[in-house]
Amino acid sequence: xxGVKGCMVVGGSLALAxxxxxxxxxxxxxxxxxxxxxxxxxxxxxxxxxxxxxxxxSHEGRDIWLVEIGSTSGVPLGERxxxxxxxxxxxxxxxxxxxxxxxxxxxxxxxxxxxxxxxxQVVYVVPRLNPDAxxxxxxxxxxxxxxxxxxxxxxxxxxxDEDPPEDLNGDGAIxxxxxxxxxxxxxxxxxxxxxxxxxxxxxGESGSFALYWEGRDSDGDGFFSEDGAGGVDLNxxxxxxxxxxxxxxxxxxxxxxxxxxxxxxxxAHGNIGAIVAFGPSDNLVTxxxxxxxxxxxxxxxxxxxxDASNADVFDQGVFRGGGGGGFGGFGFFFGGGGGPRLxxxxxxxxxxPQSGRRPSTTVHRDDIEYFSAVxxxxxxxxxxxxxxxxxxxxxxFFQYGYYQFGVPSFSTPGWGLPKAAAADTSEADEGxxxxxxxxxxxxxxxxxxxxxxxGAGQGGRAAGGSAGDGTDATMLKxxxxxxxxxxxxxxxxxxxxxxxxxxxxxxxxxxxxPPEAQLEALGQKHGAFVARLASVLPRVRIAGTEVxxxxxxxxxxxxxxxxxxxxxxxxxxxxxxxSVQPTTVQIQVPTDAVLTGAAKTSTIxxxxxxxxxxxxxxxxxxxxxxxxxxxxxxxxxxxxxATVTLR
Numbered sequence: 001x002x003g004v005k006g007c008m009v010v011g012g013s014l015a016l017a018x019x020x021x022x023x024x025x026x027x028x029x030x031x032x033x034x035x036x037x038x039x040x041x042x043x044x045x046x047x048x049x050x051x052x053x054x055x056x057x058s059h060e061g062r063d064i065w066l067v068e069i070g071s072t073s074g075v076p077l078g079e080r081x082x083x084x085x086x087x088x089x090x091x092x093x094x095x096x097x098x099x100x101x102x103x104x105x106x107x108x109x110x111x112x113x114x115x116x117x118x119x120x121q122v123v124y125v126v127p128r129l130n131p132d133a134x135x136x137x138x139x140x141x142x143x144x145x146x147x148x149x150x151x152x153x154x155x156x157x158x159x160x161d162e163d164p165p166e167d168l169n170g171d172g173a174i175x176x177x178x179x180x181x182x183x184x185x186x187x188x189x190x191x192x193x194x195x196x197x198x199x200x201x202x203x204g205e206s207g208s209f210a211l212y213w214e215g216r217d218s219d220g221d222g223f224f225s226e227d228g229a230g231g232v233d234l235n236x237x238x239x240x241x242x243x244x245x246x247x248x249x250x251x252x253x254x255x256x257x258x259x260x261x262x263x264x265x266x267x268a269h270g271n272i273g274a275i276v277a278f279g280p281s282d283n284l285v286t287x288x289x290x291x292x293x294x295x296x297x298x299x300x301x302x303x304x305x306x307d308a309s310n311a312d313v314f315d316q317g318v319f320r321g322g323g324g325g326g327f328g329g330f331g332f333f334f335g336g337g338g339g340p341r342l343x344x345x346x347x348x349x350x351x352x353p354q355s356g357r358r359p360s361t362t363v364h365r366d367d368i369e370y371f372s373a374v375x376x377x378x379x380x381x382x383x384x385x386x387x388x389x390x391x392x393x394x395x396x397f398f399q400y401g402y403y404q405f406g407v408p409s410f411s412t413p414g415w416g417l418p419k420a421a422a423a424d425t426s427e428a429d430e431g432x433x434x435x436x437x438x439x440x441x442x443x444x445x446x447x448x449x450x451x452x453x454x455g456a457g458q459g460g461r462a463a464g465g466s467a468g469d470g471t472d473a474t475m476l477k478x479x480x481x482x483x484x485x486x487x488x489x490x491x492x493x494x495x496x497x498x499x500x501x502x503x504x505x506x507x508x509x510x511x512x513x514p515p516e517a518q519l520e521a522l523g524q525k526h527g528a529f530v531a532r533l534a535s536v537l538p539r540v541r542i543a544g545t546e547v548x549x550x551x552x553x554x555x556x557x558x559x560x561x562x563x564x565x566x567x568x569x570x571x572x573x574x575x576x577x578x579s580v581q582p583t584t585v586q587i588q589v590p591t592d593a594v595l596t597g598a599a600k601t602s603t604i605x606x607x608x609x610x611x612x613x614x615x616x617x618x619x620x621x622x623x624x625x626x627x628x629x630x631x632x633x634x635x636x637x638x639x640x641x642a643t644v645t646l647r
Contacts, residue, residue: 028519030094032138033062033131039101040065040127047108048072049118055126056261059149062131064261067100069107070122078271081537081565081638082122085276085530086262086397089235090146091133092512095522096278099414100127102523103530114531120638121534124269129258130234137509141167143174144508145230147248148256152231154247156313159219164228166215168493169503175488176306176505177212177224179498184210186305194487194504195472196305211305217497226310232256235279236395238263240403241359243394253395262397266405270581273537273567273636275401275409276530280391280512283398284412285384287375292362297392298471302505360403366572370408373566377532382525384416388475389511406574407636408567415514415522417475418482475511486510536566536609538637540583542630543613545644549624554595555646558617559630561585563607569634570606583607583634587618595619607634622646 031039044050049071054063070077085103087096104125107114117123128134132149136142143165151160165174178186178196184207189195199207215225236242236249237259243249250256254263266272276284286295363371379385393399393411401409479486490504514522543562549555561583563569574580582603587594594600597618604614622628626646633639 028098028523029516030098030137030513030519032135033128036097036101036128036131037063037065040067040104043067043101043104043108050104050108055265056257058130058132058258059256060132064129064131064258065127066265067104067125067127068122069104069118069125071118074119075638077122078269079639080120080122080271081273081534081539081636082124082269082271083274083276083530083534083537084124084126084266084269084272084401085278086126086129087278088128088130088134089277089279089397090233090512091130091136091148091230092144092146092509093279093413094134094137094509095414095513095519097127097134098519099278099523099526100125102520102525103527106524106527107531109527113528117531117534120539121537122271123530123534124265124272126262126265129262133230136229137513141172141174142508143228144512145228147230147233148258149229150231150256152227152247154227154313160227161229162219162227164215164218165213165225166218168214168216168495169491171488173488173508174214174225175503175507176302177214177493177495177498177501177503178209178490179212179495179501180208181210182208184208185308186211189473192473192476194476194489196302198301198305210309211302212309212498213306214503216495221313223310223313226313234259235277235281235397238395238397238400240396240399241361241394246394249395259397266401270635271638272405273407274533275398275405275407276533277396277398277401277409277411278414279396279398279411280389280413281393281396281398282387282390282412283371283393284375284378284410285387285416286390287372288363288368290368292365292368294393295390298388298390300389300475300506300511301472306505360573363402364572364576367402367408370567370571371410374408374410374533374536378410378412378529381529381532382522384412386416387413388417388478389413389471402571402573404577404579406571406577406579408571413512414526415518417478418484479510484510484515538563538567538569538607538609538634539565540569540607540632540634540637541640542632542642545630545642547644547646549647550619553621553623554619555622556597556617556619557587557628557630557644557646558615559585559587559632559642560613560615561604561607561632562611562613563609563634563637564611565637566609567636568606568608568612569604569637572606575606581635583632583637585616586631586633587620588629588631589618589620589622593621595621607637 040052044052044067049069051068053066055066056064058064068077085100087100088094107123130148133145133147136145153160167174185198186196186207186209187199187205189197199205213225217224232250233248234256236246237254237256239253242253254260283294288294398409398411401407476487486507488504488507490502493501493503495501541562541564542559544560546558547555569583570580582605584601584603586601591600598616602616607614624646627643628646629641629643631641
């Protein structure tokens with residue numbers, strides 16, 4: 001009955017077999033790091049329009065690859081409007097890497113649809129930000145790991161990674177254990193015996209089961225599988241709405257080599273005018289509503305129930321005090337030993353939720369139309385109109401992209417519910433697209449996020465109870481109808497500590513990655529979408545000039561500046577946060593030659609798209625017949641020049 005500890009990388013056939021519907025052949029497979037690297041080199045090596053380079057290394061020393069795509073003739077790439085696309089921030093979201101490859105193939109494939117993008121814009125692609133955690137999908141024993149490879153003391157006992165999940169029944173997958181317990185909080189779902197529900201005592205229901213992640217209590221602390229490999233969920237490690245009290249968010253913002261590499265690159269490339277990230281949170285299929293609010297989270301109850309079994313693990317650790325717990329076993333560093341746990345401006349265990357200034361969590365009303373338009377385009381191009389799961393965004397990269405970097409920034413899982421079940425699930429999912437529920441602000445979530453150490457077996461998700469929204473049943477029904485084996489049926493097992501248990505539950509990776517048969521088509525569609533998105537970036541140009549001579553060497557020079565793109569030169573939130581530089585318009589004459597009118601260097605804080613124009617007029621002293629250059633430069637919208645003759 002000894003379980004298999006750890007996950008050795010010995011090939012992906014077992015893991016991948018879980019994702020393929022019966023009888024479906026496929027040509028494209030999910031790739032481990034070495035296979036991804038070879039494919040990137042194969043795509044970029046022969047091309048004059050693509051460059052592959054590493055922007056950093058992961059904890060375990062794997063390269064974080066970036067592909068820069070654009071024609072090298074003409075305007076330098078760093079001065080063109082750009083898109084940044086990032087995949088695989090969470091270790092279990094390998095679909096992001098495959099979509100990234102699809103985008104690269106589409107852009108390098110030639111044709112009229114991408115010629116303009118290659119000539120006028122630049123696309124930056126980071127296929128896999130979290131290469132260490134992604135390798136778990138190709139291990140002999142599969143478990144859904146989201147977090148990177150930083151050693152982490154999940155249970156606050158001064159040791160790291162000492163109680164990992166274990167494949168007790170030898171089926172090659174880490175699932176869950178349900179144990180009969182008269183004091184348990186859960187009962188078998190009467191509508192589907194595979195699922196569990198929280199007993200509603202007000203309705204006369206009584207719980208009879210406890211739920212845990214598959215494994216043993218290897219360190220003897222009374223918790224099961226609570227301290228496995230991995231430390232930080234990279235998509236919770238960025239600066240906006242950073243969840244201070246989540247143990248998987250990192251020691252501090254941008255604490256990881258992977259997130260630091262991405263941030264260094266982003267900040268060095270101010271020409272990035274839009275961001276697309278593939279991950280578990282969505283604002284692309286379901287656009288922000290009229291108040292700028294994102295759709296409510298849709299999570300799995302079974303996962304929440306298993307996580308809840310380790311909810312109190314930090315209170316039991318050796319570094320206790322003040323609600324205790326920190327990161328990496330150093331609870332005393334952030335208020336352990338009895339001190340108050342006050343950290344930053346976020347509401348937390350002892351913070352007054354009404355004090356201080358909280359980060360914005362809703363899209364500015366002036367920017368909503370752009371998110372809505374891109375959402376409609378995404379659904380039109382990809383055919384994805386509903387997603388199954390949606391994680392509440394906290395410290396996510398796409399949040400940073402909009403709220404602090406100031407550009408339209410999007411996130412989505414990159415695929416939707418199986419088509420075979422669309423008719424059965426349209427009401428739940430399409431309804432959310434049209435009228436998303438309100439997501440509570442951080443102050444209302446403080447208790448739920450107060451430093452709990454989620455289940456190590458599933459990448460450290462937040463501990464908690466049931467949302468009770470029927471997501472489990474909806475997902476399972478959809479996958480059953482599509483012929484995808486998403487569930488390991490419960491089977492008895494003699495547990496060395498718990499006695500008779502049943503092991504089963506959702507298969508690892510099955511909800512975060514589509515079947516391999518869908519990869520090629522999804523890649524093509526997302527390539528077309530990114531090309532379309534690049535084409536609507538802001539693009540400034542000088543639309544017209546006029547010179548009027550007044551005699552005596554005095555001239556009036558007029559210029560009209562136009563934004564020929566669809567996006568404005570800055571989002572309204574970018575203006576408010578001062579994260580986007582104003583567009584500058586400059587006449588190339590000595591300062592003292594400007595007699596009146598506009599300043600020699602004038603600025604436009606925000607120039608709307610779709611042909612919006614702004615006029616500038618200077619009265620200058622000059623020499624008859626001489627030439628004067630006028631320059632316009634937009635951080636996100638490129639630049640243009642025009643030369644007028646004084647006469």
